[in-house]
Amino acid sequence: MAKKIIVDPITRIEGHLRIEVVVDDNNVITDAFSSSTLFRGLETIIKHRDPRDAGFIAQRICGVCTYSHYKAGVSAVEDALGITPPLNAQLVRSLMNIALLLHDHVVHFYTLHGLDWCDLLSALKADPKKASQIAFHYSQYPLGTGADELKEVQKRVGDFAKQGALGPFNNGYYGHKTYHLSPEQNLIVLSHYLKLLAIQREAAKMTAIFGAKQPHPQSLTVGGITSVMDVLDPTRLAEWKSKFETVKDFVERAYYSDIVMAAGAFNKEDSVLHGCGLKNFIAHEEVLLSRGKYLLSSGVVLNGDLSTLHPINENLIKEEVTHSWYQYNDTKEIQLHPYDGQTNPHYTGFKDGESIGLSGKLEKSKVLDPQNKYSWIKSPRYDGMPMEVGPLASLAVGLAAKNPYTTKVAHQFLKDTGLPIEAIFSTLGRTAARCLEAKILVENGLQTWDSLVENLKSDQSTCAPYVIDKNKEYKGRYIGQVPRGMLSHWVRIKNGVVENYQAVVPSTWNAGARDAKGQKGPYEMSLIGTRLADLTQPLEIIRTIHSFDPCIACSVHVMDCRGQDFGEFRVDPSFARFDRGGQHG
């Protein structure tokens, strides 16, 4: 008989996420539902404010991908006003983006996702000497895997476990049947897990050097950047470069080798070889290397067909709310383009039902109502189709685009693991794709730095002048690639203030509910067909969901307070004018 399993909260993510699945008598997942259980409403809050403030509010969508929404908010307004920031500003923004991408990927694999692959307690049984030798199978110069160092790691965690007080590591799924790394391999990952705590601080500082702080940097402004003193200071530039080298070292000698190792250990584990039921991918170009030249490619790949790359048509991006706790007013359209997006909450709640409890028996629970509405996340569609976004999408698009940077790294990975190319369409592949994106970044990111240094020799401008004319209407958007995939922000400006604002974010694409046609989103599709080893320890579900790197605060949209009186909120256009040269928008 079909049984329901609820996983809520999904921890080690950003935000509040609930997953419900239905399993058959063989413990195989036959249906899955993804639901966000938090609504905040930031897009509504941006409305009717000074367009220059949009980036600051949008940034607070998320404290993890903290820079992504800041840059998106500022860039969307620039696009609307027809501003091109000076090349220096574009390159500095790119350096900050490289820092965030690297930071996010290493933190995700070790802090958030790593313990889905690595059994912490099994590492205690390892032979550190043997582990030290094994590390050389995966890297010519392994990091943090000397026998003495590994012994120390083992003692540290051993002491922890002996006390029976595991603190944040309490109640993990230790000893689960789908863990496949040997004790020695677990010990290697564990050593890197601890090392990462220091590395991620360095990566965060890379953003802070030109960005003031991380999370929530504060050095972008409509027209460019404000950290001109840091940009013109050779010691600051050198500081960025040296931290880049530190992170590069970790990615190449620890992260990449661990992923190759995991790919080998898990290459017969059924629950990670699937997990990509939907093979539609969309990704956008990003990471400016030099004027007009980007590291990552744009495009659409359908049904896993890497031989054909379709260009992105922005008009085909739409969102619907059939199964989301919102409703569209005054329109017959099921799906709305983000320039005209609406976000009116319409909560219909949970139903009374039953699900498998901690004991393995059915217990009374609140359950989602999938016939009706069941999530605060909308369902974005491209040309009516659900799409996966993220590093796997970027990898697929890069291969289809014959992007030389992507192709080189992907082929090397397939050679190092012996996996066929189809293997990337899986939970394992999604986790690997994130590492490959980090590898592409560390191999090529210094081109951006070089371009900046070169350009500074003849050009020190960091901000473009502009005027916001309150008698004109503007609309603009940012589309780009951020750690979790393709991000777009859409803004309309009228009377000098924001008229409408919508963000279509990566985790919305991936975590969204099904649509009117019953088409499921990537999270839901990825779980169907997975067999669970133990219904009370749904590690396979968590591992697959984590492979997307969920960011749920990002994906929850905002309400449009229709009918509410916003009052009058004008901005004197002279406030926005700082150009003394008489230019006009």
Added chain:
Amino acid sequence: MLEPYDALFNNISDRLESLVALNAHNADKNIHEEMAKSGIERRDFIKWAGAMTATFALPAGFTPLTAKAVEVANRLPVIWLHMAECTGCSESLLRSEDPSIDSVIFDYINLEYHETIMVASGHQADLSLEEAIEKHKGNYILMVEGGIPKGTEYFLTMGAQARTGAQECIHAAKHAKAIFAIGTCSSFGGVQAAYPNPSNAQSLDKIISQPIVNVPGCPPSEKNIVGNIIYYLMFGTLPRLDAYNRPTWAYGHRVHDLCERRGHFDAGEFVQHFGDENAKNGFCLYKVGCKGPYTFNNCSKLRFNSHTSWPIQAGHGCIGCSEPNFWDTMSPFEEPISNRLIVPITTAFGGAGADKVADTVGVVALSASAIGIAAHALISGLAKDKDA
């Protein structure tokens, strides 16, 4: 030597001695070993304790007590809840100071529940929370990140039973020894509570009735998060608070007071627009909207990410993120508040927001001479505008 402080010194010593007598949840763990493992030497630790002592506005003679407080931190169980937020406060903590003493302390205390880093999910996560509350009844510290919807509880539910965020806060607060609202969201409602507050998000003190220490900032620095733990260990009571329940040791001075660009403010040297020659020279950012004169926090002293930088160093004004309702009262962020004294605008906030602040706080906060300088600079700026 400490005469006026003798009684205080003795009180703290007694307090720490009584903590030593308590059971440590991880008796085998020793802070010095923990630090040694992270490459932090005793000397660095004492230096850090000295800096923290100074931050608490205590004389240097109290430094050994600050160090001692860290040593008994393993008597402290912590439950950290996530409400309507962006996780930026947790992230700030994870980026902790260099040497990473602050983060080691967080390793060292007993962080029983924290969704971003804990291993358990779903039912196992709920179990961890219940076990922690039960085991440490009356003895744990509760830290809450995020605003909480009130009267609209369905905007935030969690767990298989779909309990609401407000229920979870009330439940966890019931047996807490001390409660901290971490970040501007739980302190004051934060960004989701900005006009028109579509989810009716509220500060923690609107949800529970116990006394709360507010630790605002978007995000607060790791020092201000960890400092509160140390302070609590030393004094056993809530710190001295200002009118907004912020500890005065961290929020007692304006950002403006210790700003590295303060000299330029006093000299009337201002950045006129981002990217100009004055910006390259590091002039004062008041005219491009800096809210440092109206904002109480220690950022100008402690900075962020191991002292790497802070907004004013990066050439952007302070946006006032540790003040109540700053999203409404301090915006537009790239305009000086005093502009509105001269060019009044009607805001969406019915005049009770930004304009009001400019009238009252602004005038009070800025000294008469500073206002004179700012007004002079502003008027000359406007005159140039007219010429243009």
